[in-house]
Amino acid sequence: MNPIKRIQGMQDILPEEWRYWNYVLDKGHELARLYGFERLDIPIMEKHELFERGIGTTADFFVQKEMYTIEEKKGAITLRPEFTAGVMRAYIQNGMSSWTQPVKLYLIGPIFRRERPQAGRFRQHHQFNCEILGEDDPAADVEVMMLALNLYRELGYKGLSFQLNSTGCKTCRPAYVEKLRDYLSQYVEQLGATDQERLTKNPLRVLDSKDKNVQPLLEDAPHLADHLCEDCATHFTDVQTMLQVLDAPYTINFRIVRGMDYYEKTVFEVLAQGIGAQSAVCGGGRYNLAPEIGGSSLPGVGFGSGIERIILGLKEAGIEPPAVPQPTVMIAHFGGETKVAAVKLAFELRQLGIGTRVAFARGKRSLKSQMREANNREVSYVVLLGEDELARGEVVVRPMDDRPQTTLPYADLVAYLTAD
């Protein structure tokens, strides 16, 4: 029988990994609260149509990333490949427009994309996601950006900066896209097959091309930032002004064009080292996608950050999170009556908040073996309950460091254990 193995691209998160996870998640919760974001959870599956309409079928993301979709009698359902569309659905469905605006939400959970896995990229990964809904103030853009930046800073990342761009809006983008198309059309011959296809379907994406032959052509390409309408231009300037005041380093990168169709105005990424060939730990921007999924116009801004990638970066930088604390006591016994007493004592200690393990054994088990287990588990004390001790109402307490062991009345045990 071949052992059954994990599905490709999916991970087990083992106990030793959890100290990293807890470190990151605790900081995420803490910052979210500090910035006034409230937690939202949504289902990991939605109707396929939500993503189809929300993400946009011309988006590379939608076209190339296979989603995990199940055909059901009532229509196709899909494991979420991102959070934003589901958040918008939840906003509309739960009538959040009647709440005090803006609504600030954060989410933590798994995301599924059927890509070929590699370092820093998985088919199931987890994101920490923050969204501000119902607000078009550029200060909101800056707030989510700073939340992300401070998350990484407080975790211990160094040398962080934003890659920033504006993708304009429905008013100014079409005119720019035509200019870009005209410009690029001169070089059709030199474009690769995918870039040629993009030129017709979504010319903006050519700016993001990794094709080394195409990159030189982009040197003199028109920049969207120079063709923004007044509203978008002001917005872009305001964001930059605030980032400067906050001493947040950023680089304007006209090639940042994100993969989802719904972005407008601000788009940004935060790059990090040490996550394989991947570089973005965080991507986000401003959008207005409620109309696509059947709601009224609603501005939003937010980011998603890959938790696995944050952790890879931490490891690369040699940042050590605190260890998960272990129980401090292990109770050893000699079976029979003494085991029953050990089990009882363990529950009493736990009631008092003292982390306790009991040595398990179906039959006889040597004290040596129990001591070895206690040593491996790094408990601070072994409490020994033998026949004699039980009869006399005593316990032997054996500190696992250099201190001598002592025999105590049962009643004095807690005082001894909590003394230091």
Add this chain to the structure above:
RNA sequence: GCGGGUGUGGCGAAGGGGUUAUCGCGCCUGGUUGUGGCCCAGGAGAUCGUGGGUUCAAUUCCCACCACUCGCCCCA
């Protein structure tokens, strides 16, 4: 979808056409009638990824497949 790399006890590795497949870590037992770490002795644990081919003989050579992994693309 396309390329590269790797598959040998639980984990990490070495090896090599033929006899009992090696080492380290981990695990178990004993040395200590009821006392861990260090040391010593012993022990359990492997269809050498799967299938086929070559050969008197394959875990070793060849082919295919599968899995894992890294990269392209794209993304968190």
